[in-house]
Structures are given as structure tokens and as C-alpha cells.
Amino acid sequence: MGRQPVAVIIGMMGAGKTRVGKEVAQLMGLPFADADVEIEHEVGMRIPDYFQRYGEPSFRQVESDVINDMLHDFDGIFALGGGAPMTRSVRDGLADYIKDGGKVVYLMADPREAMERANRGGGRPMLDGDANARWKKLYRQRDPVYYRVANVHVETYGQTPLAAARKMKDMIEERTVHVTGTTIEDYDVRIGEGAMNHLAETLGDKPVRVALIHTQPVQRHSDRARTLLRKGGYEVHDILIPDAEAGKAIDVANGIWQRLGDEGFTRSDAIVGVGGGAATDLAGFVAATWMRGIRYVNCPTSLLAMVDASTGGKTGINTPQGKNLVGSFYTPAGVFADLRTLASLPNDIFIEGLGEVAKSGFIRDPEILRILESHAADLRAFDPETFLGSGLEDVVAELIERTVRVKAYHVSADLKEAGLREFLNYGHTLAHAIEKLEHFRWRHGNAVAVGCVYAAELAHLLGYIDQDLVDYHRSLLDSLGLPTSWDGASFDEVLALMHRDKKARGNKLRFVVLDRIGHPVHLDDPPADAVREAFERIRK
Ligand SMILES: NC(=O)c1ccc[n+]([C@@H]2O[C@H](COP(=O)([O-])OP(=O)(O)OC[C@H]3O[C@@H](n4cnc5c(N)ncnc54)[C@H](O)[C@@H]3O)[C@@H](O)[C@H]2O)c1
Numbered sequence: 001m002g003r004q005p006v007a008v009i010i011g012m013m014g015a016g017k018t019r020v021g022k023e024v025a026q027l028m029g030l031p032f033a034d035a036d037v038e039i040e041h042e043v044g045m046r047i048p049d050y051f052q053r054y055g056e057p058s059f060r061q062v063e064s065d066v067i068n069d070m071l072h073d074f075d076g077i078f079a080l081g082g083g084a085p086m087t088r089s090v091r092d093g094l095a096d097y098i099k100d101g102g103k104v105v106y107l108m109a110d111p112r113e114a115m116e117r118a119n120r121g122g123g124r125p126m127l128d129g130d131a132n133a134r135w136k137k138l139y140r141q142r143d144p145v146y147y148r149v150a151n152v153h154v155e156t157y158g159q160t161p162l163a164a165a166r167k168m169k170d171m172i173e174e175r176t177v178h179v180t181g182t183t184i185e186d187y188d189v190r191i192g193e194g195a196m197n198h199l200a201e202t203l204g205d206k207p208v209r210v211a212l213i214h215t216q217p218v219q220r221h222s223d224r225a226r227t228l229l230r231k232g233g234y235e236v237h238d239i240l241i242p243d244a245e246a247g248k249a250i251d252v253a254n255g256i257w258q259r260l261g262d263e264g265f266t267r268s269d270a271i272v273g274v275g276g277g278a279a280t281d282l283a284g285f286v287a288a289t290w291m292r293g294i295r296y297v298n299c300p301t302s303l304l305a306m307v308d309a310s311t312g313g314k315t316g317i318n319t320p321q322g323k324n325l326v327g328s329f330y331t332p333a334g335v336f337a338d339l340r341t342l343a344s345l346p347n348d349i350f351i352e353g354l355g356e357v358a359k360s361g362f363i364r365d366p367e368i369l370r371i372l373e374s375h376a377a378d379l380r381a382f383d384p385e386t387f388l389g390s391g392l393e394d395v396v397a398e399l400i401e402r403t404v405r406v407k408a409y410h411v412s413a414d415l416k417e418a419g420l421r422e423f424l425n426y427g428h429t430l431a432h433a434i435e436k437l438e439h440f441r442w443r444h445g446n447a448v449a450v451g452c453v454y455a456a457e458l459a460h461l462l463g464y465i466d467q468d469l470v471d472y473h474r475s476l477l478d479s480l481g482l483p484t485s486w487d488g489a490s491f492d493e494v495l496a497l498m499h500r501d502k503k504a505r506g507n508k509l510r511f512v513v514l515d516r517i518g519h520p521v522h523l524d525d526p527p528a529d530a531v532r533e534a535f536e537r538i539r540k
Pocket residue numbers: 215216217218243244245248275276277278279281301302303304305308309310311312313314315324341342343344345346349352353356443444445
């Protein structure tokens with residue numbers, strides 16, 4: 001692929017495409033180009049003169065040629081004239097550009113303001129005659145086309161050009177993973193600063209009430225969600241739940257069911273979960289069970305929830321007998337991994353999330369492992385206060401996107417975990433036992449790190465992998481600040497809990513092991529002595 005614009009801006013005359021586009025280019029340190037200026041350069045005269053001399057069809061042909069050339073030969077921010085997307089060949093060019101990863105941004109300004117600005121400027125052949133009436137007619141024709149053609153929609157009502165440009169920059173830089181599947185409605189995982197801005201657009205206009213489920217440590221992020229929801233016109237019902245695993249409990253779910261009943265939640269209302277994986281697991285569980293299922297959206301705020309828990313539809317609670325023993329597969333309508341929320345995430349909880357990131361590298365995407373290796377020291381030193389705008393932010397965004405893609409790959413093909421999805425459970429057979437035996441004082445991602453080393457030892461004992469790969473598990477996880485050993489209980493206690501793992505069948509244990517990096521396999525009913533010996537090897 002050659003050069004292509006970082007973003008193409010479309011929208012009505014007067015929406016501010018040039019003004020805002022120039023600001024965006026400056027913020028991103030990129031060149032800016034305006035299609036109309038390029039056309040004037042090409043034809044050697046001003047556009048009104050060209051229109052008058054040769055007419056609109058000839059102008060549209062030149063416009064299309066110039067734009068399609070620029071789509072392959074310009075690598076900055078490119079603003080198009082208001083009428084350009086109405087030409088078929090321009091739309092085709094933009095569709096190909098999107099397929100190659102391009103961003104076509106519909107700049108949606110307040111129509112009244114845009115109309116006034118367009119009429120003030122003059123020199124617009126399309127507005128000859130009654131300018132207001134012409135503008136309104138064009139708006140009615142063009143708005144639905146812009147909306148369809150664009151893959152990024154930036155609403156700037158009442159904002160200054162700089163504020164609009166900042167918002168557009170965030171949205172251009174956003175990454176999206178599309179989750180599909182034959183048994184689910186598709187949804188997007190949006191990753192970026194400001195990703196939460198998509199809340200209302202994703203919930204749509206059906207819900208009247210929205211239950212905003214969150215924990216206390218993420219209060220400032222749920223406050224932002226509440227503001228966005230209120231702006232979207234919803235009646236917001238704030239539901240504070242106990243933090244971390246204490247929130248994943250039947251009495252918490254029961255308390256929320258009572259509130260939803262008392263506060264009149266119907267099937268068309270919705271739930272938004274804001275917080276770490278425990279909060280999003282619980283929010284999803286309540287959504288799955290209330291009236292047998294209502295719409296929900298996750299706003300994960302921990303790294304672990306962003307890369308794993310918020311996506312894929314495993315919802316649930318713990319019981320006194322073990323981790324996640326009650327729950328359902330119920331997919332969200334959208335997931336917003338807003339990187340701004342990481343600016344309050346404590347270092348140890350960030351590092352914990354790297355456990356699931358590494359797991360995804362081991363089972364599917366070796367590039368994740370390479371990124372982890374080359375940025376281990378910076379990742380380990382994660383500081384929420386300096387994170388946003390730092391070089392590390394891009395690295396973390398890339399890791400989140402890649403890990404979510406690994407998750408999407410498995411859940412799209414096998415939502416209900418008939419086989420393939422079990423690979424996401426690499427390291428979890430032991431991890432869940434550790435969490436339970438440690439009374440949930442051990443963080444999930446830390447337990448998964450130890451569990452991956454255990455699975456590697458088991459695989460090595462049974463001849464699947466060599467010692468080097470076991471050592472690599474230890475050295476990589478250790479370099480990230482993750483634990484690789486545990487000695488908190490007897491083998492018999494661990495074994496009893498591993499038999500309650502959801503992969504177990506009858507009296508037989510079932511593990512996921514690797515036979516090489518990126519290639520997991522199922523291990524059914526392994527020899528008892530290997531199961532025990534692998535455990536001895538992860539003890540301190
Ligand atoms: N459903 C799934 O597919 C899936 C996948 C992986 C993990 N999980 C579950 O997710 C849970 C682990 O998630 P977790 O690691 O996020 O733990 P967590 O939800 O317990 O959150 C960890 C702590 O960090 C706080 N926190 C979260 N975001 C914060 C922020 N931005 N600023 C300040 N504090 C913040 C939380 O309030 C909590 O105190 C486990 O229950 C695990 O079983 C589920």
C-alpha cells in the first residue's frame with residue numbers, strides 16, 4: 001500500500017471542514033490539503049469561474065479525478081468539498097480507502113450555524129439564488145449520504161474549532177475491533193482516548209432508563225459516563241456496587257434486580273457497566289438475567305477488563321464453591337475502552353492486566369510477545385499520571401487492540417465455548433484455584449501468569465514443548481513484574497478445585513497446553529503424576 005491520507009473530512013458547506021481540518025493537522029503534526037484548492041490548482045482558475053464556464057458535470061469529473069489521485073498520494077488530513085461524496089466515483093474511492101484502513105470523518109456541525117457560515121462566505125456556486133433554501137435542500141439530500149459514506153462521525157455542535165479538532169483527533173486515532181458471529185449481533189470494541197463518547201450512539205433511542213453500574217474507585221469515570229448519558233437524553237440510575245470480587249456475588253445481583261424492579265426497568269431499557277472486569281462481569285450478568293436479557297454496554301477501566309473481560313459475553317458471579325460458577329454467555333452491544341480511564345489505574349492493577357495480554361500472545365499472536373519483550377521495562381514502570389500522551393500510550397493501545405483481536409477470533413467462532421474458545425482459558429485451570437484459595441486477595445491476572453507457567457510445565461512433562469519454552473514463559477512474565485510461582489496451599493486442595501473448572505468433564509481434568517507458541521491444544525485427562533509434578537515445579 002502506498003501513501004494515503006490519515007483522514008478524509010466530509011460534511012456540509014460551512015461545517016468548518018477546512019478550519020477544523022487545519023487544527024487537526026496541526027495537533028497531529030501532519031500536512032493539510034483542501035480538495036477545492038487542489039482543483040483550482042489543477043484547472044488554473046477559481047471554482048466559481050470554472051462552474052460558470054464549463055458547468056457542474058465537468059467540475060464533478062475534475063473533482064473526482066483530483067480526489068482519487070490524492071487518496072493514493074497524500075498522507076495528511078484531507079478535506080473534501082461538500083458535494084464531492086455525491087459523486088459515485090468519489091464514493092467508490094472512499095470505500096476502497098476505508099477498506100485499506102482509512103478514516104472518512106463526517107464533520108457534523110450544528111446545521112443552523114453551518115448554514116449561516118456558508119452563506120456569509122460567498123463564492124459558492126451551489127448556493128446561488130435563495131442561499132438558505134438551497135443550503136437546506138442540499139442538507140436534506142447530502143446528510144444521509146455523508147452518514148453512510150463515513151466510518152467516523154464527529155458531532156461538534158457549539159464547540160470551538162480547537163475543541164472540535166481535539167475531539168476529531170481522538171476519534172481518528174481510535175482503534176476498532178469488530179466482533180461478529182453467527183449467533184450474536186455484531187458489535188464494536190472501540191479503543192482510544194474519548195472512546196466512551198460513543199455511549200449514546202450505541203445505546204440508540206429505545207432505552208428510557210439506563211442503570212449505570214460501577215465501583216467506587218472508578219467514580220470519576222462513571223461521572224463522565226453519567227454526563228454523556230444524560231446528554232443523550234436517558235434517565236440515569238446510578239448503582240454503586242462493592243469493589244472487585246465482592247461485587248461478583250448473588251446478593252449484589254439480587255440488590256440490583258430489586259432496584260430495577262422498583263425503578264420500572266423494562267425490556268427496552270439498558271445497562272452500562274463501568275469498571276474493572278469484576279464490575280463488567282456483574283453488569284453483564286444482571287443484563288443477561290433481567291427480564292431474560294436487556295441491552296448492555298461495557299466501559300472497561302482496567303487494562304485486564306479492556307483486553308479481556310469486557311468482550312466476548314462471558315458474564316457471571318462467583319459462588320462459595322468457586323470462581324465464575326454461575327453465569328451466562330450474553331454479548332454486549334458495544335465496548336468502549338477509553339484510554340483516559342487508565343490515567344487513574346494503579347501500577348499493580350495495570351501489570352496484572354499484562355497477564356492476560358501475555359496469555360493471548362502465547363496462544364495466538366507472537367507479535368504481542370515481541371511487543372511485551374521490547375517494552376517490558378516501560379510497561380512495568382507504568383505510571384498513570386504520565387501515561388496519556390506518552391510513547392507508552394501507543395504501545396498499550398496496540399497491545400489492547402491485538403489482544404482484543406485474539407479474543408474476538410475465538411468468541412466469534414465459538415461463543416458458547418464448545419472447543420476453540422477454551423484456548424482463551426490457557427493458564428486458568430490453576431489460576432481460578434489460586435484465586436479461590438487466596439480468598440480473592442490474589443489478582444486474577446497474576447494468578448493467570450502462574451497458571452500459564454504451570455500449563456507450560458505440564459506440557460513439557462508430557463513432551464509437547466521443550467524446556468526453552470517453559471523458561472521463556474518464566475522470563476517474559478517475570479520481566480513484566482508478574483509472578484511465576486505460588487505455594488499457598490496443598491496439591492490436594494488445588495486438585496479438588498481444578499476438578500470444578502468448567503473445562504473438566506465428569507471426573508476427568510481438561511487443560512489447554514501449547515505444542516508451540518501460537519498453537520494451543522486440548523489436553524484431556526493427563527496422567528495424575530504429571531499434574532502433581534507440574535504443581536511441584538511452580539512452588540516457590
Ligand atoms: N468475562 C470474561 O471473559 C473475563 C475475562 C477475564 C477476566 N474476567 C474477570 O475480571 C475480573 C478481573 O478484572 P480486573 O483485573 O479488572 O479486576 P477488578 O475488576 O477487581 O478491578 C481491580 C481494581 O481496580 C479498580 N479499578 C479498575 N479500573 C480502575 C481505574 N481506571 N482507576 C482506578 N481503579 C480502577 C477496581 O475498582 C478494583 O478495585 C475477575 O473477576 C475475572 O474473573 C472476566
